[in-house]
Amino acid sequence: MNAYQSGDQLLIFIAYQNLALVAADGALTPLLAKPVSPGPGQLDLQTDESKGISFRWVLRKP
Secondary structure (H helix, E strand, C coil): CCCCCCCCCCEEEHHHHHHEEECCCEEEEEEECCCCCCCCCCCCCCHHHHHEEEEEEEECCC
């Protein structure tokens, strides 16, 4: 990666609806049964942090 400067950040967000638990036999179980979305005319008051997991890394040149 030559196209970055020290101090740039890499942000990865994984929504809970895309996560699954893996059993010992390899079977996948979704972490959430079904994503809940607000009805028509209603605001979504959930923050991004409550909708998934985020990772942030500060990039530094060696």
